Amino acid sequence: MNKLSEFMLPPQKSTLAEGTDALFNFINVTSLIFLIGITIAIIYFAWKYRRRSENDVTPVITHNNTLEITWSVIPLILVIIVFGWGLSGYVNLTTAPDDAYEVRVVGKSWLWEFHYETGHVSVNELHIPVDRPVKLVMSSEDVIHSFYIPDFRVKMDVLPSRYSTVWFEATEVGESVVFCTEYCGTAHSNMMARAIVHDQEDFETWLEVAGSADDDMDPVELGQELVTRNACTTCHSADGTQLQGPTFQGLWGSVSEIEDGQTVTVDENHIRESILEPGAKITSGYQPVMPPYAGTLNDRQIDAIIEYIKTLQ
């Protein structure tokens, strides 16, 4: 049974995982027992009572109350057990402890933004402390997304126009994958993030350092780092590959045609505007799907990205 569970389920990396897995295994094993019984009955009857001649006479058995009540009541009892078990697990999953560490999550097509209490914003990287309840307060900028960490067994839809929450307590230091599980368009399957679990000390160091770590980097290197970190690369390639947005390669200085027939030269101002207010000028042939980065990137970071794009000729 342990082997089955290991084969079917991802590793347990939160305090909630064990409860969910126990119920999963219970249902699996019970179902398997029933399924084997049913299959044996089908095969056995099909063989044992196979037609021997065209004149076979079969008995008239119209019903059998005892039998019918038995096979109604036993499953009923079983499903009530499963219901109660599932409910108690669910209550656990939805009741965050009061002292939980809060992170604000914003889903945008197609990236995850994590806002920490220090004001720092990380994109597609959720940094959390180990052995401490974490509560995510989530909302979406555009369509419905869903926040899912298989290792933690938690999932919650992220909606525009309202907040939803999810909580968990990671049990070991390491990395887990975050998926978007509500279909949200072209790059839905690339809307992934990493949940990085630090021990308490590391986490605090990270919080302090994260905001200022870039200060002494070379602008081009920083720019390169930033386009990865902010999920620009989900839609904009650096090597000419066609994705959802124009490639960065050869972008600088080129003339692009925008939707109403006008043309615009790609310079500092255009890139800056496209980052902060992507809907303003859409290059024709592309969908207006890029989320605005106003409030996520500061001026210095934007400058660094521009420097980086300049190098991709």
Added chain:
Amino acid sequence: MATNEATPSVKKLQVRRFKPEENPKKHYLNEETGIWAWMTTVDHKKIGLMYLASITFFFFIGGVLALLLRTELLSPARSFMDANVYNQVFTLHGAIMIFFFLIPSVPAALGNFVLPLQLGAKDVAFPRLNLASYYIYVIGALFTIFAIFTGGVDTGWTFYTPYSTTTSGNVMAMTFGVFILGFSSILTGLNFIVTIHKLRSPGLTWNKLPLNLWGLYATSLIQILATPVLAITLLLLTMERALGIGIFDPAIGGDPVLYQHFFWFYSHPAVYIMIVPGFGIISEVISTFSRKVIFGYWAIALSSLAIAFIGFLVWGHHMFTAGQSSLANMVFSFLTFLVGIPTGIKIFNWIATMYRGSIDLKAPMIYALVFLFLFTIGGFTGIMLGALAVDIHLHDTYYVVAHFHYVMMGGMVMAFLAGLHYWWPKMFGKMYSEFWARISCALIFVGFNMTFLPQFVMGAQGMPRRYFNYIDQFQPFHQFSTMGAYVMGVGFLIMAGYLLHSMLKGKAAGSNPWGSRALEWQTSSPVPLHNFEHTPVIINGPYDYHKPMSEFQLGIATPHHDHHDDHQPTDVTQTEKEQA
């Protein structure tokens, strides 16, 4: 009730024994021929066959799309289509399979053919409306095809707002097409309910109604009660795109979760529109091929109605993670488990029917047994998904995809194939190759399990659905799954081959190749234009296999007001003479 009204005019006539003509020269397939006669026919059997041709076409399209999807998923990144194409393809696969194949497959195609026959009626209550339903279906389908060629649709078959109100592509044509299609479904349901209530043969009381008709009756109830809600939902969505009314659009003050409630209020019962008629077929097939009285007639009949009823109260289990209240989640979870009980009861009853029967493993029976196995898996995984805590983990993963396919394909499609193979001789008067039928069934069974069993594992490990790319660890599962899909594809190709061969060169089947006691087998194959050369009289139940066949071949000459078949009385006397 029809029976009471019929009695005064027929009391004088004696009930006689009839033997159906074995290889009739004139039947519904050759009495009126030509394209125009087919297109304007109001005959339920021909309309049924027209539906059958259409759904076969859509099943083929949907199947090819599925194979494209599986092929793309062989590798984690892009292989031959890009993300946008992939998204359109899975949307079309879902929409076509659900709205254009599954929903009309048993009720409209097989149901149309067999329902009046099982009632001993000449046609459904409103034959012209029946034809209209078919054309409404065609118009809905044309809209959808129009949508594909004018930008495509990439919303998923669920059309969730606000994505569906903001994405490019022609969502409007698609939702409008499905809106139109809904009316086809509503009118078919209406027609069936009235037919079952008003057109039963003399003696066909409710407790002698074949279980297939109980299944169709429950299905029709869902069709008329749930489909209008889908219609209004899709109308609102269409209007949202056309006029910006915004009831579901958060950008201008609407609420997207309200859309989900509306959508699932139809679409969950719709799952039962797809599966409940399958239960009916399985009851017929298992009883016929076990030559045995069905076990627990009322348990099976009433559990269909119970499923139809509870099915209306469980839509919220699609929204456990959508942000509805915990109380709502609790109630929906509980009711979901309650649906499991009548479903379980059915499975046990079918197995009990096999007990001490005289089981003949012909193709329809094999499909029925395959159904039992696969549908049981589908049911148990449904219990898994109904459990709140576990569903939080499994929601919107491949586990749900696999569960859904086990219920819909392993359940519904297998039941449909059982029914198709069961009634095929009645439809065309020809037999198919039993050998190839078994080969194809085996390939489909193996291919199906190869395709979807790995998806349970992937899903439980966290692979989300509707993913164009995936992380490398899932690749072996995806590859195995794709191989299974190909095997299944080969199985269906073989089926197409032997069924076509049967239609063209098959051996004559005779009126009752399975030795069934059901009413539709007491007339010749293919069926005469007006179904019976006499008005059947029903004294025994449809599953009374302990009584001799002659007890089931009773009828009276139709009292005539009818200018269509003045040949009938002569036929009757001829048959009588032959017997003498």
Added chain:
Amino acid sequence: MSQPSALEEKLDHLQHHFIDSDQQFEASKLGMWIFLVTEILFFGGLFTAYIVYRSWYPELYLLASAELDTFWGAVNTFVLIGSSLTVAMAIRSAQLNQIKGLIINLWITIGLAGVFMVIKFFEYTHKFEKGIFPGSHYSYEGIAHEKANIFFSIYYMMTGLHGVHVMIGIGLMIWLVIKAKKKVFHSGYYTPVEITGLYWHLVDIIWIFLFPLLYLID
């Protein structure tokens, strides 16, 4: 649903798959009742949307319904109730073999339905002039509520869909008049009149719900 194909004999309306007229009539009537159930569920979706938004924003409904003209709404209510009466009289005439009365009553019903639509037309244009459009096109500033556009989306969907049903009813009754002039109906066969009447009563009843729910909120 089941109109005759020719009219030589009294029994010519009877379709071949029915045993007698009664069975055919009963079947048609049951069919129509089921259809009405589906209609109610169809509107039921809109009523649900109405209830949901009303429970979320009760004050919105108070404010917005003041923009609707109660007087003309009331007039329309009486017009429709009157038309329900005349359609019932049309059925009565058919049952009594009074074909002339049937035609006159149908014409009155059609006239009343026309009056209803004309009043509705003026109500709509009056709102459009103010900029009260549904959803995203809404530009009126007289209602101090951010969701006023949603109220009017619901208003236009409900009354618009009802209006479409009135138009269909007018079409059906014109068709009945044509058939009646051809002497298709008589006391032994008036099924289409009866089931159109049923349909018309439903249209009327839906309005009787719409009127207080939309216009009469204090």
